[in-house]
Amino acid sequence: MGDERLELFADLASNLPQKSPQLLVPTPPLALCEVCVIVPVRNEAQTIETTLSALAYQIDLKGNKLDWRRYEVILLANNCSDNSAEIACYFARRHPELVLHVVEITLPPAEAYIGRVRQILMDEAYRRLVYLRRRRGIIASTDGDSQVTPTWIAANIAEVAAGADAVGGRIYITKSDRATLNPYAKACYLREVGYRFLIAELEDYLDPDPDDRFPRHYQHYGASLAVTAQMYQQAGGLPAVRTPEDVAFYQALLRVNARFRHSPLVKVVTSARETGRAALGLANQLHQWAAMGMGEQPFLVESVNAIALRLQVRHQLRILWSGILDGYQPDIAHIAQIATDLGVNVQWLAKELTQPHTFGLLFEKIEQRQEKEGIWAQRWQKVEIRQVITELRIYLDELRKKCDRYSLSKLPSFSAQDFANLQAERLIPF
Template sequence: MAIPACDEAERIEACLAALAGQRDRCGAPLAETLFEILVFANNCSDGTAERVAVLAEGMPQTVSVVTETLSPDHSNAGWARKRAMDLAAARLIERRCFDGVILTTDADSCVAPTWVAASLRAVGDGADCVAGYVDGHPSELLRLGPAFLRRGRLEDRYLAAVAEIYARCDPRPHDPWPNHRVSSGASLAVTLCAYQAIGGLPPVPVGEDGALAHALECAGFKVRHAMDVTVTTSCRLDGRAKGGAADTMSLRHIAPDAPCDEDIEPAFHVARRALYKGYLRRLFEGTQLAHGQWAGRLGLTDPQAAALAELCNRRGFEEFWRELAKASPVLGERIALRPSDLPRQIERAGMLLRHLRRVPADVSRTAAPDDMFPLSGWFEPEAA
């Protein structure tokens, strides 16, 4: 268990207490030796390490704390998590636990009572990485006011619909519906084997969690976005990482109708993207991807499509998809949405899902996007 912590003396007790009370799904406490906890106290000036040392005396699990001062270039959330997870990996190797799992959460988060058990169960079912579902701490959410809460509820409703659209258009056997589409450092578990295979956590200042999931998928590992692996995290507006979640929440608290994240796009655009991703993945899995089957539909020239097909056959589907989304004028188009746009998009997503739920499984596995949605104009460019 790897927990990066920077000046978290006030919140680390709740984080550790949640880990101390881990249980199986029948309610029995987990064995004390099932997991160890490593707190990486970096660049702290508030006594975080000392607080952890005191709390460790009452913990059923072994708790160790590593104190370091990261250089200015590395003093960020991404590098802190990487260092924490690398230390956890080294500990597993030292103990010769080569089939071990590295779990990570945040020092200002509280995992659910079955978080460890549910994460390990998903790994046992075949996942190489488990991304849990993260929500804000309820009382802290309420304190942010009704406008902020209303925005969050709208976004959550829409993102749930988006996740189902992708699950039906681009089904992944290892990540079945119900699932979600976020990989957050507040709730990740990854096998030591997979972690080593990709060279560890990508060294980026922010967004290291999503970068990890992407690197794993590009390498052919299975990432499960589990709804039964849950965490509540702080909703504070004075975060430790510049450009992180706290900065985003602060902006939305000041301006409740500020634009949504880039990946929240109109429902028809979501469906178009998901349909093509599923269709092209099936082509790739069935044989080597040939560009003649899809180039024209996505606005690519033959040379562009040939180069992308070669990339796909050489580097794998996920890397191909990322580059295709950049090159295609059809897939690359993005329309910014605001929370005030979401009721209309939720309604449209519902219409799309009612159609998708009626499509037989054997048809959805073989159909091209145009066959799945024959209604003309559904995917024409539109304003939000």
């Protein structure tokens, strides 16, 4: 490759959203590359070969071997005290059909955390896709203790081709790994999965997202998180927060109205270890649940009434916000009812509705205001998770029957009158 193209490739560092200055991989990407997979690694000698094997044997959605030229993998081993990088390099030599770049670095203590490492990697992937002029090229993140399914790359490609700007994959713990967990931690894990899946379905009835319809899940974490290069730049890149950087990035995507898909087709298996690398990761959540069991503490979550009201009012607010964009001037009584339901100051909400927000940013500011004012938290007491799961199942069963009765198995939206009718029939429990 000519010197001029190599210089152009290096110069792209100055255009990165967060300006990670170092060029991790000096070799330009292959011309056919559509997906750049990034894998942050720190002391993963026990799992890294399994992680790389899963990436090496990818197939398309018809079961055919995926063209190896369509994707590459960048593994960044940072501050390792084991032989993770050596194992990865040996794997690369044994699997020349996998375009695998292994980079080993030692970051200063102030930067040696997962948020910064994942940011460096995603910036590198962004730079490489921009070099290929692939605005819809995919930056795909996984972890060094996780194994993607054989169609992981193809499923991400399919979701982006269908219109998604970003994709969260379904992250599993295997049955055999779950069997090794502390009994209370295992019970909490399974109950939370059920609780969040039920909420995801309820959301599809009460405040449906046309770009993320049910069936869908609720996860948007670093073990399976994909985004187009264009949307990565538009969202400002991955925030270099210590943890959880993946959730912070999801919020950044919502702020710019990214079409986010929680895809059930994109799947990853991850470690069930109870000692993790991130303070707010799954491993430490499992450890916290185990400690709760030792202390006989109940697992408390948001009540059905609170969940349903939040989704209902968020949908009403979304309709109001869309109307304002089209020139509608709402009366203060309409805003006051929404503000009261959300537990925020009406004058504050009226002012925010005049600002040039995206809806994602508007609702983020509302949630921050709810926390500041404290009215919402005082109004809704937390409830034991098993009770809430039972109530959610009953509630959803009634909604499904209601929809089937009118041949509306998938509601495109709910009007204010729809909500009033459901409340009158005691289908919304407040």
